[in-house]
Amino acid sequence: MTPEDTATLAAAKLASLTILGGRDKGGALETLDLTLRPGDVVCVVGPTGSGKSRLLADIECLAQADTPSGRRILVDGAPPDARRRWATVGKLVAQLSQNMNFVVDLPVAEFVAMHADCRMVADGDRVVADVIACANALAGERFHADVSLTQLSGGQTRALMIADTALLSASPVVLIDEIENAGIDRKRALDLLVSQDKITLVSTHDPILALLGHRRIVVANGSVADVIETSAEETESRAHLERIDAVLMALRQHVRGGGRIEALPAAFSTFASAMATDEPFPWTR
Amino acid sequence: MRVITVAGPPSVGKTAVVLKTAAHLAAAGLRVGVVKFDSLSTQDDAAYARAGLDVSVGLAGNVCPDHFFVSNIDDCLTWARARGHDTLVAESAGLCNRCAPHIKGALAICVVDTLSGIHTPRKIGPMLKLADVVVITKGDIVSQAEREVFAFNVRKANPRAVVVAFNGITGQGAGELAFHMAQAAGFETLEGQHLRYPMPSAVCPYCVGETAIGEDHQRGNVRKMAFAGDGS
Ligand SMILES: Nc1nc2c(ncn2[C@@H]2O[C@H](COP(=O)(O)OP(=O)(O)OP(=O)(O)O)[C@@H](O)[C@H]2O)c(=O)[nH]1
Ligand SMILES: Nc1ncnc2c1ncn2[C@@H]1O[C@H](COP(=O)(O)OP(=O)(O)OP(=O)(O)O)[C@@H](O)[C@H]1O
Ligand SMILES: [Mg+2]
Ligand SMILES: [Mg+2]
Numbered sequence: 001m002t003p004e005d006t007a008t009l010a011a012a013k014l015a016s017l018t019i020l021g022g023r024d025k026g027g028a029l030e031t032l033d034l035t036l037r038p039g040d041v042v043c044v045v046g047p048t049g050s051g052k053s054r055l056l057a058d059i060e061c062l063a064q065a066d067t068p069s070g071r072r073i074l075v076d077g078a079p080p081d082a083r084r085r086w087a088t089v090g091k092l093v094a095q096l097s098q099n100m101n102f103v104v105d106l107p108v109a110e111f112v113a114m115h116a117d118c119r120m121v122a123d124g125d126r127v128v129a130d131v132i133a134c135a136n137a138l139a140g141e142r143f144h145a146d147v148s149l150t151q152l153s154g155g156q157t158r159a160l161m162i163a164d165t166a167l168l169s170a171s172p173v174v175l176i177d178e179i180e181n182a183g184i185d186r187k188r189a190l191d192l193l194v195s196q197d198k199i200t201l202v203s204t205h206d207p208i209l210a211l212l213g214h215r216r217i218v219v220a221n222g223s224v225a226d227v228i229e230t231s232a233e234e235t236e237s238r239a240h241l242e243r244i245d246a247v248l249m250a251l252r253q254h255v256r257g258g259g260r261i262e263a264l265p266a267a268f269s270t271f272a273s274a275m276a277t278d279e280p281f282p283w284t285r
Numbered sequence: 286m287r288v289i290t291v292a293g294p295p296s297v298g299k300t301a302v303v304l305k306t307a308a309h310l311a312a313a314g315l316r317v318g319v320v321k322f323d324s325l326s327t328q329d330d331a332a333y334a335r336a337g338l339d340v341s342v343g344l345a346g347n348v349c350p351d352h353f354f355v356s357n358i359d360d361c362l363t364w365a366r367a368r369g370h371d372t373l374v375a376e377s378a379g380l381c382n383r384c385a386p387h388i389k390g391a392l393a394i395c396v397v398d399t400l401s402g403i404h405t406p407r408k409i410g411p412m413l414k415l416a417d418v419v420v421i422t423k424g425d426i427v428s429q430a431e432r433e434v435f436a437f438n439v440r441k442a443n444p445r446a447v448v449v450a451f452n453g454i455t456g457q458g459a460g461e462l463a464f465h466m467a468q469a470a471g472f473e474t475l476e477g478q479h480l481r482y483p484m485p486s487a488v489c490p491y492c493v494g495e496t497a498i499g500e501d502h503q504r505g506n507v508r509k510m511a512f513a514g515d516g517s
Binding site for chain 2: 057060061066067082085086094095096097099100101102103104111112114115118119157161164165168169
């Protein structure tokens, strides 16, 4: 191992990350002093164009008032000096987004082994098997270790990326930009990242995913408008929403399998007519 | 005059990288002039001009592009000075992987993209191996794992270089690259300076326009390849 590799691994240790406010799109001050620690899962919500991806990018580059938002990011409570900042960037953060794909044409196991090699993990074969088993637990359809990466479906690809990032990437921070449509088990995916002591930020438009975080950051007009702790009531709401989601998922499977949907569970019509009234939704109040 | 060579295979994102980084350099008060070297044609000058950057183009045409570069780079510096710039960025494409335009003492940047496959860093040669900074683009469309394996292979090919991950579309990485570019060494002139890697000394009929195939035309510096099964 070269001295630089040792430094790389050392740089990957992180006790906290602090986001300090900048300015919104209109130039008004943003009041924000938010500290994240390993094991935190924070969701980022907000309308399209509000600045969710901007916030993730500010963290990625350890912004020092030099991005459009003017935010500053502290590492372990202090601003990194320029040299340390640029030496740290890229080692701190792993990213996952909907646009990403595998482009190498190699069998899954061979490629994951290659990744394990460059991470210099001791027990390579076991880690490779773990990554593939994890990915299969997250994805709908199982895939074999010998299948080519480029033959994986969208959901399988996303599942493998998450499992690989959790178990094989050294980065202590994981940024996930909108993966809700990937058809993977989102709760298990987040649990996996938490269990590896990563700081995880997830930008999302999906209410269930938003409630899966410990906290959620609400972005509007380029600045953080609120930071909400997920309450016990919200976690309870999530349990109900997940049941509805499971039914829709089952319907999806049914349609995929060529089925017709001419009869629905009786509860559905009760539910639908209850929702069809002119009364405002309870959460609008 | 800061002199910076930016080299890399075709279409990896060199222009995108220079454009995004130049915005940071301009904000820091640097006056950047760009020269684009290419073999046959380029549209890059329009892209630079659109961004308000002063640009000149050098097309090698029927001359070896690497030789063309080295015969003109000092004139580029003269041009940039006359135009009031303090930073000269020379983007070159169309060079073959055998050579590198990098100059001893001048900041040497090599741009590669993650899409080209994880073994590419080994294939590129002195353009990458002798660079001070290796910029890796298009990480936004490949998996984190491939990015890490690719960066690892870049470090293996060139352990000395600073590696910068860059998104040519959003400009992610531009702040970091600008930090390195702003520290590029300055030159009064490039006269007397040396390339980091010698260009081929071969002179053969094909160098001067021969097109016919056959032993009769292979004079001067000719090297024949060995085939599988030879000498067994
Ligand atoms: N997705 C993605 N596309 C990129 C990135 N960087 C550049 N591109 C795109 O790649 C294409 C080629 O980019 P250029 O900057 O023209 O490449 P170049 O190396 O200057 O090309 P030549 O000078 O013609 O050899 C353009 O369509 C860019 O928008 C990146 O990081 N991600
Ligand atoms: N505080 C700010 N000041 C100036 N510009 C900003 C600020 N925040 C965000 N922007 C800019 O606004 C644009 C839209 O932001 P962004 O892409 O982050 O939106 P998003 O919330 O991710 O949207 P989507 O849900 O569609 O992905 C970007 O160009 C971004 O740089
Ligand atoms: Mg976004
Ligand atoms: Mg170009």
